[in-house]
Amino acid sequence: MTTEAIEQLKYPVGKFTKPAPITxxxxxxxxxxxxxxxxxxxxxxxxxxQQELNWTYRPGGWTIKQVVHHCADSHMNSMMRFKLALTEESPTIRPYHEDRWAELPDSLDDDISNAQDLLKGLHGKWVKLISALSNADLQKTYVHPEHGKSFTLAETIGTYDWHCRHHLAHIQLALDHQGRFNF
Incomplete structure (x- = not known):
């Protein structure tokens, strides 16, 4: 498989590009x-x-169940970052090793119902929060030390739109390839 083909599987919706301006x-x-x-x-x-939940979307990629568990973990972290940015002056957030989290027992569990329940509740709260943000709130920032820069909440909303579409595409790729990348 070519490097270009693997990159397409890794980023099936492309990489996030922040529009200027965000409307x-x-x-x-x-x-x-x-x-x-x-x-x-x-x-x-x-x-x-159970077999299908263990299909991967690319060689060396996560399984469908790991993708679902990862989204619950990642989006939970994002919600916390939103709340920190809204209640503190440009806080520095704490990154985490998502690759290591994906190997923990809860992320390897074939029962994804808890992650799905968490996503449902979390996204309900998150959308209520986002919908209530003022223009001033949308410009509040947090600092991500791995990137060495600040991100506005407006930009972060776009990043997580991308993250949702990115991982839905991963699940669809795994289903389309029916375990072909499992070794």
Whole structure:
């Protein structure tokens, strides 16, 4: 498999590019994606067998179940970052090793119902929070030490719209390839 083909599997919706400027239309579209994400995951995974939950979307990639568990972990972290940015002056957030988290027992569990329940509740709260943000709130920032820069909440909403679409595409790729990348 070529490097280009692996890159396409790794980033099936491309990489996030922040639009300039971020418009109310962007924010609404992104918020809608975040709101619809839990049901989209449930729809794709509703009738999967244990074997199918263990299919990967690319060579060396995560399984479907790891992707679902990762989204719950990642989006939980993002919600905390939002709340920190809204209540502190440009806080420095704490990154985490998502690759290591994906190997923990809860991320290897074939039962993804808890992660799906978490996504449903979390996204419900997250959309309520995002929808209530003022223009001033959207410009609040946090510092991500791994990137060495600040991110606005407006930009972060776009990043998580991308993250939702990115991982839905991973699940769909794993289903389309039917275990072909499992070694």
């Amino acid at each position: 109310p239309s962007h924010l609404q579209h992104w918020t809608d994606t975040i709101g619809a994400f839990p049901e989209a995951v449930a729809t794709l995974t509703r009738s999967l067998s």
